[in-house]
Amino acid sequence: MADKIKLFVNGEEVEVESGKNLVDAVSAVGIEIPHLCYHPALGADGNCRMCLVGLEEGGPPLVPACKTPAQEGMKVLLDAEHIRKIQHDVMEFELINHPIDCPVCDQAGECKLQDYYMGYDRKDSRMTVPQVTKSKKLDFGGGVVHDQERCIVCGRCVRFLRQITKTGELGIINRTDTARVNIFPGRPIDNRYGLNVVDLCPVGAMTSSDFRFKQRVWFLKKVPSVCHGCAKGCSITIDHNREKYQDDIIYRFRPRLNQQVNGYFMCNDGRLSYRRENEGRLTQFRLGKNERDMLDVITGCNKEIAHSRKTVVLVSPDLSLEQMVSVKALAEKLGATLSGFSDGYIKTGDGDDYLISDDKAANRKGLEILGIDSSRKSFEEAMADAELLINFNNDLSLSYDESGIRSLLGDTRTIACSTHDDELTGQAHFALAISSYSEYAGTVINCDNVLQHFTKAVTKNNELPDVCAIAAELGSPLQNAGQAYAELQRAIGALSEYQPADIPAEGLNLNDSEAANVTA
Amino acid sequence: MSLLDILMIAIRVAFSAFVPLCFIAVCVWMERRGAGFIQDRSGPNRANIFGFRAAGLVQNLADAAKLIFKEDIISAHIKHKFFFVLAPIIVFFTAVVSFGVVPFADTLVINGKSYIMQGIPIDIGILWFLALAGFSVYGIILAGWSSTNKYGILGGLRSAAQVISYEIPMGLAIVSLLIVYGTVNLNEIARFQGELLFGFIPMWGAILQPLALVIFVVAAFAETNRTPFDLAEGESEIVAGFHVEYSAMKFAVFFMGEYVALFVSSAMIVTLFFGGYQIPFLATKTLITIAKPLAFVLMIGLPVGMYYFAGWIRRSNISHYPRENDPRAFEAKWYIRCFWGLIVIVELLLLAILLCQSGGDTINIFVALLQVCTFLVKVTMMLFVYIWVRWTLPRFRYDQLQKLGWQMLLPLALLNIFITSAVVVALS
Amino acid sequence: MGAKVKTIARRGSTLQERIFLIEIFKGMATTFGHFWRNLLDNSKLYVRHYPEVKPEIPVRWRGRHRLTSHEDGSVKCVACFMCQTNCPAQCIQIQAGERLDGKAEKMPVSFNIDLLECIYCGYCVEACPLDAIRMDTGIYSVTGKDRESFNMGIDDLLAKQGAFTEEDYKKGGA
Known part of the structure; x- marks a missing residue:
């Protein structure tokens, strides 16, 4: 924890963290200093002048808040007449050549210019000369579409590509009112983080060709x-x-x-x-190739399970911890071999040292913590004489090619619970549709041992059961995700004092306690 | 039994069965156009057959066709389907049958034999009416209950309570009438009213028993579920009351039953209080003696009346906006021709009566026809009163309704009985 | 000061009124007066002879909607969704797409108004920043044989022209 210091904003004393600049420091206590070019991840640039604040004593009377470190006893002026005039003037300046095409702009609704206009300007334009026209709808590559007229030349995108991805595709060319952001000829944005400039852009200059015109953001x-x-x-x-x-x-x-x-x-x-x-979701319950009622298919599955002498339960490393616990309980109940084999999810060499990981499975750490064996050897041994395979959304086509799957399955009967209609569900004897991660709440652990909880976002018209519910129908003693979570709390000690809703938004870092607490 | 006997029975039964049915159309038409005129609008006047609208009567045909061809729904939630179907039948049947005892002309004498002019020749008269009027509420209660619908059951219950409350004053009002008339036979009651009081006032029930008239009319309104006593329907609070769940012809039967009941109760009021089929000052005997002069007066009066009527048709039946070759004027021309044709036929018949010998059966039949017409005219006027009241008065609140029934009408009816008996005893 | 309160004497307490009959007859006299007057002369009924005589539609009347177009016939709407956002009945459904004729960047690919859900409040017209949607067709009666026919597509909405001149419309307080 950083040290606390005291300073004054508009004459009121506030306590803020030291070592930050004024924008960040006072915004942490709920006081907003308007800023356009500054972004915490990109550092201060100081080109927009929107964050100019007054200092009452000591130092210059006007300083850019983004470049000024918060210091003990500072007296910051925000709502003084001259500060408000500066903010208003900056806004007027920014809007001189802005096309105000909010009706067709995707940024409308989450646009800094709109917000600040309503907050700090609210005046009609005094412009009488024609606006400077620039290029619109430039394809910058990488799914980024640029509108130079809307651009306020804050340089966030340029800085992002220089500082974070270090690829530097963008630059600002020309000066004054002809200054514009552009790519170098023939060198489009080509990196795996390029779309972040769309989020970074405070106005609608950068839009995503993927989201373009699909929805207004307020819906x-x-x-x-x-x-x-x-x-x-x-x-x-x-x-x-x-x-x-x-x-x-x-x-x-x-x-x-x-x-x-x-x-x-x-x-x-x-x-x-x-x-x-x-797209490509499995929405039906199928017996062989025939669409059936969910209950019919479950009944069929249960008969199949009862008849099977050796059952293998395969679990996906994408499932939430609760679902893994449920499936594990199901496998124990059935006396089945449980495997988390998912080597195909790992694309060696695809990852980098920033945000992309080799492993394309969201919750492989969960498999490890719950002690689910995921070695290729044990899985294939178990499959050799298995009569029934229950697959919980594990995409085998990643691990095997077509003939590989065929020889692996042999005449093993298959129950495929899947979010997507893939090859395996096509040839499975029983196919059960399950909800995907946007449609259920759950907990996952990432590669750095950070446990995060997510809530249900989407409610489909045709709501599908989640893995916990299917496992319960097939005989798992845990009836729902709530019971599974209680079981999970027993397995992961760090969770014992948290209910799902209490898990912090930033997640729990299990690195400190994990080794000592995992009892499973 | 001669052929004539059978014919006369057929005629009187047919009359008492079909006239109420025919009057449904007249009632509905009067209700709609009357309501229209009372509210300064025109009422239904668009439905037509080849451009002939018959002053809106064609609308009735259109409605009938619609009701017949509508889907007849019995909701799945209705458990007692038998009672559900039975209910409108009860309402309609009791209404039609209760008209049977009302005489529509004096006893007709042909070939020295007397023929009673009422549908069912029984002596219990007024009691028959009371019994059946009370019975028709079963249909309403049954409809409300078997609908398995809260609005239905509320409507049915309201109706039941209302009928109980108003049967009593109605019965008591009739009691005082019976004290005066000394009989329950409606034919005799009508004949009684043909006499003159003090030699110049018709001895109508309305003059002998004004209080009973008021009580009876109010109670009759309540019995027929008409405004201001139509709480059983109460659109504003219970949607449509007992017939919410009814559709198509089942609803239509309720609807028709209601209008038949209206007709019957008008006929009853006319018979009990307004001299029935009697033409004022002209008792049957007098009529027979002055039949020929009367026919002559009619022969002159009818064309004169028709002339003015034709003028009125011509004035009313035009489009009130600029229109080329107004089809309504064309329509009016044909109506007038039809009416003149009718008048010519009537004139010829009257001429035949003038030419035949006096004192014969023809004169008797002519007199009977005159009385039938008188009766129907009186009933139509009473029907108009019903309609008139409906479009004048708002609906009572339920407690007001009960208060009026028990606290005002009942004591008044009892008082009326005492006074009447005292007077009758003193006079005899 | 609050609003002016007009006290109306409560009636129905005098004997004459409590007897009802006299008051009822007074009422009946009134209604019969109307009946008789109209029976003798039906030319003064307060009615509009509707299908034959059409009412005159004022400029400010909110009739069926239409989408306005540029001189060359292309749609003015830029699919900003202001009308859809503002619609209290949620009867407007727009799908936006790229516009290639250079008039704007965006245009509606489909623009549906479900007239069965529309409450004719006119908020869409108020909301439109480009005067692209108007309710000046003068159509006050929309009829159809099935539900689908009440779902106006972009072509239906563009097909109808305004019923009034531009000056009248502007003067009409739009």
Whole structure:
């Protein structure tokens, strides 16, 4: 914990953390200093002048708050007449050449210019000369579309690509009112974090070609969640909406600030992984190739389980801890071999040292903590004489090719519980549709041993059961995710004092206590 | 039994069965156009057959066609389907049958034999009416109950309580009438009213028993569930009351039953208080003697009346907005022609009566026809009163209804009996 | 000071009123007066001879909607969703798409108004920043044989022209 210092804002004493600049320090106690170019992850640039504040004594009368460290006893002036005039003048300046095409701008609703106009300006334009026109709808590559007219040249995007990804595709060319952000000719944005500039852009200059015109942002319901794209488990916000007469659909993922895991950003792949939640989903329950009622299929499964002499239960490393606990309890009840074999989820060499992990499974640490064996050898040995395979959403096509799956299964009967309609569900004897991670609440542990809880975001018209419910139907003694969580609390000591809702948004770092507390 | 006997029985039964049914259309039409005119609007006037709207009567045909072809729904939640179907039948049947005892002309003498002019030749008369009027409420209660619907049951219960409350004053009002008339036979009651009081006032029930008239009319309104006593329907609070769940013809039967009951109770009021079929100052005997002069007066009066009526049709039946070759004027022309044709036929018949010998059966039949017409005119006027009241008065609140029944009408009816008996005893 | 309160004497307490009959006859006289007057002369009924004589629609009347277009016939709407956002009945469904004719960046790919749900409040017209949606068609009666026919698509909405001149519309307080 950083030291606390005391300073004065508008004459009122506030206690803030030391070692921060004024913008961050006072925003932590709820006082907003408007700023456009400053971003905590990118550092201060000081080019927008929006954050100019007055200092009452000592030092210059006007300082940019983003570049001024908070110091003991500082007397900061925010609501003085001249400060407000500066803010108003800066806003007027920014809006001189801004096209004000809010109706067609995707940023409208989460736009800094709109917010600050309403907060600090609220005046009509005094412009009488024609606005400077620039290029619109420039394809910057990497799914980024740029509008130079809307751009306020804060340079956040340029700095991001220089400081964070160190690729530096963007630059600001020309000066004064012809200054504009552009790529170097023939060198589009080409890195796996490029879409973050869309979030970084305080205005609508950077838009995502993927989200462009799909929805107005104020229609979107925003639910915090965890990305299941790889083992990093970035904190995200799921933006979803149910249009009238239609199904609840996810429109985008956005990174959610989590200093323990991903900071402010996330990778493009994870950002676009929302599509997998909308497309290719298995929504039916099938007996062989025939669509049936859920209860019919479950009854069939239960008969199959009763007849089987040797059952193998395969669990996906993407499942939440609660679901793994449920499946484990089911396997113990049935006397079945439980395996978490999922070597195919690991794409060696795909990861980097920032936010992308080699392992594309969201909860492999969970398998380890719950002591679920995931070695190839034991799985294939068990499969050799198995009569029944119950697969809980483990995508075998990642680990085996087509003939490999065929020879692995042989004449083993299969019950496939799957979120997606894939090859295995196509040939399974029983196919059961289950909900995916945007449709249930759960807990996952990422590759750095950070445990995060996420809530249910999407409610589909045709709600599917989650793995816990299916496991309970097939005979697991744990009836639902709540009971599974209670069981989980027994297995992971660090969880004993937390209910799911109490787990901090930043997640629990199990590194300190994990070794000592895991009893399973 | 001669052929004539059988014919006369057929005629009188047919009359008492079909006239109420025909009057349903008249009632509905009068109700709609009357309501329209009372509220300064025109009422239904668009439905037509080849452009002929018959002053809105065609709307009734359209409604009937609609009701017949509508889907007849019995909701799945209705358990007692038999009673559900039975209820409208009870309402309709009791209403039609209770008209049977009302005489629509004096006893007709043909070939020296007398023929009673009422549907069911029984002597209990007024008691028959009371019994059946009380019975028709069973239909309403049954409908409300078997609908398995809270609004239905509330409507049925209201109706039951209302009928009980108003049967008593109605019965008591009739008691005082019976003291005066000395008989329950409606035919005799009607004949009694043909006499003159002090030689110049018709001895109508309305003049002998004004208080009983008020009580009886109020109670009759309540019995027929008409405004201001239509709480059983109470659209504003219980949707439609007992017939919420009814659709198509089952609803139509309720609807028709209600109008038949209206007709019957008008006929009853006319018979008990307004001299029945009697033409004022002209008792049956007098009529027979002055039949020929009367026919002559009619022969002159009818065309004169028709002339003014034709003028009224011509004035009313036009489009009140600029229109080329107004089809309504064309329509009016045909109506007038039809009416003149009718008048010509009536004139010829009257001429035949003038030419035939006096004192014969033809004169008797002519007199009977005159009395039937008188009766129907009186009933129609009473029907208009019903409609008139409906579009004048708002609905009573339930407690007001009970208060009026028990605290005002009942004591008044009892008082009336005492006074009447005292007077009758003193005079005899 | 609050609003002016007009005290109306409560009636029904005098004997004459409590007898009811006299008051009832007074009422009946009134209604019969109307009946008789209208029976003799039905030209003064307070009615509009509707399908034959159409009412005159004032400019400010909120009739069926239409989408306005540029001179060249292309749709003015830029799919900003202001009308859909503002619609209290949620009867407007828009799908936006890329616009390639250079007039704007965005245009509606589909624009549906469900007239069965519309409450004709006119908020969509108020909300529109581009005067792209108006309720000046003068259509006050929308009829159809099935539900689908009440779902106005973009082509239906563009097809109808305004019933009033531009000056009248502007003057009408739009």
